[in-house]
Amino acid sequence: MSHVFARHSKTTPPQAATGKGVYLYDADGKQYFDGSGGAAVSCLGHGDPDVIAAIQAQVAELAYAHTSFFTSAPAEELADRLVAEAPGALEKVYFVSGGSEAVEAALKLARQYFVEKGETSRRHFIARRQSYHGNTLGALATGGNVWRKQAFAPIMVDTSLISPCYAYRGQQEGESAFDYGQRVANELETELERVGPETVIAFVAEPVVGATLGAVAPVEGYFKRIREICDKHGILLILDEVMCGMGRTGSLFAHAQEGITADIVTIAKGLGAGYQPIGAMMCTREIHDTIAGGTGFFQHGHTYIGHPTACAAGNAVLSKLTGGLVKNCAAMGDRLQAALHSEFGQHPHIGDIRGRGLFLGLEVVEDRGSKKPFDPAKAVNKKLKQTAFANGLLCYPMGGTVDGQLGDHVLLAPPFIMEDEHVGEIVEKLKKTFDAVL
Known part of the structure; x- marks a missing residue:
């Protein structure tokens, strides 16, 4: 047995x-x-063989060092390379061990960002029905995967959910794809007005929806309208690329195909390609510097963040992807x-x-x-x-x-x-x- x-x-x-x-x-x-x-x-x-060799070489040199004491060369190199490849102003990288951890870090960072700015009334997240952002309580609460959430609903925080951009089911007869996208994107503004935009931290979405909907891409213009609404109301845009990122949709970052920038992006899965458990949360310099200029301490952490061997594997994988x-x-x-x-x-x-x-x-x-x-x-x-x-x-x-x-x-x-x-x-x-x- x-x-x-x-x-x-x-x-x-x-x-x-x-x-x-x-x-x-x-x-x-x-x-x-x-x-x-x-x-x-x-x-x-x-x-x-190249990823295996990179892992073996790193283990022989330095397998692990806790980030409360040290940084490491593989982590520094991988962060530099991800920032160089990322769209927009994503300039800081926080390494974790997987997708759920990356989303959890993103949610906590977004809340702390506003706390450090003195906007402590911001406590809500808005996401989409039929989304999935991970299995920790915070990430699960933010998603819209009904059956995964059901048993744990009593111990999760509430999240507002709007419609997904799911044209196969949602686009009406006689409605153009663009108009459909604008209509469902505008649900974000309606929900913001309902709960009070001053109470909202961020909108969270997968650029291409994975497990819950099965590879549903947005229609043209949808995410540009989402970005406009976020900017208008001063909320953050968190894009979850754990499943659809790292080249999976044909570009290293999935949201690059939408012509938009994000405030926070989460990646995992393909970053380690299964050879090591690794994920990352990336944020703009403005978010990072708000905390750096305040308490200076991101009130979060896990034992294996910035793991040198995992980052060495990530570097080898990234070389293959960009190569x-x-x-x-x-x-x-x-x-x-x-x-x-x-x-x-x-x-x-x-x-x-x-x-x-x-x-x-x-x-x-x-x-x-x-x-x-x-x-x-x-x-x-x-x-x-x-x-x-x-x-x-x-x-x-x-x-x-x-x-x-x-x-x-x-x-x-x-x-x-x-x-x-x-x-x-x-x-x-x-x-x-x-x-x-x-």
């Missing part, structure tokens, strides 16, 4: 044994195409999306195919014409995951796509190193899965 506290006590997963390139192998030798990168993590695939793999992600994403449209574009149970780069989603419906979702009791997303796994494909199906209860989708986030033949493999294994389940 295993003494590991598993994610689900009623199933026993196989043991992963090795990884090579775009494939994982279990202890029995079965091969799986890693079509979701775990959870959009393994952007470089498995067994990258051509982000461009390959964009190109392979176009090919994979075209192949998905060709095979499933008229499928009676595939309502929408969407996403950017190698961050793609397929929304599964009972009826394509009416967009009617399957009855949740049928557990379609769970059957899709199990069947795809049996077919040697790791993908990321989820339920509750429409409103937290109804709807199913499949999220794809394969490694950036994939090649043309892997496009066919993904489509073939998905087809086999859909044929069996749908």
Whole structure:
């Protein structure tokens, strides 16, 4: 009997044994195409010799030093490089161990920023329904993922939620995509006026929504209007790129494609590519200097922040990403999306195919014409995951796509190193899965 506290006590997963390139192998030798990168993590695939060498070299030199005493060369280098690549005025980097920690740090920093400015009445966050920002209590409270939040609602702070920019479900007949985007963006201003803009800290959003909606990108102009509203009312814009960032959507920072700047950005997953646990919260100099000129102390911290070995891995991963793999992600994403449209574009149970780069989603419906979702009791997303796994494909199906209860989708986030033949493999294994389940 295993003494590991598993994610689900009623199933026993196989043991992963090795990884090579775009494939994982279990202890029995079965091969799986890693079509979701775990959870959009393994952007470089498995067994990258350069990242492994960087980790080994750093461990031999200095594995760990607590940031209350020291900084380290890998952390300084990685921060410099991220700032050089980031859009806008993001000039300070706070390293953590994962996405939830990055979002938690962002929320606390945003609150402390206003406290240091003397605006202590600011206590609310506004986010979007069908969003997901992490599993710590603060991050979970800020998100709009209904089923993840339900059991813990009594011990979480309230967050105002507005509509997502989800054109497949929300755009009205006769309404242009641009007008739809402006309409849902303006919900932010309506909510600000309802709660009082002087009480709001920030608006929090994923540039491309990941787990809860399945790779939903905004329509043109949506985030520009969001930025205008934030500036008008003096609130911060926090963009959560934990899942969609670090090249996943075809640019190193996902929000660069929106032509906007952010006050705080969170990154993780692809920053370490699965080789080390690492994430980061980036903020503007103005936010940092407000605290530096006040108490001087960010009232936050974890044992493993700025971990030298994790930062060494991050540097090696970033070199690969900026050395051509982000461009390959964009190109392979176009090919994979075209192949998905060709095979499933008229499928009676595939309502929408969407996403950017190698961050793609397929929304599964009972009826394509009416967009009617399957009855949740049928557990379609769970059957899709199990069947795809049996077919040697790791993908990321989820339920509750429409409103937290109804709807199913499949999220794809394969490694950036994939090649043309892997496009066919993904489509073939998905087809086999859909044929069996749908």
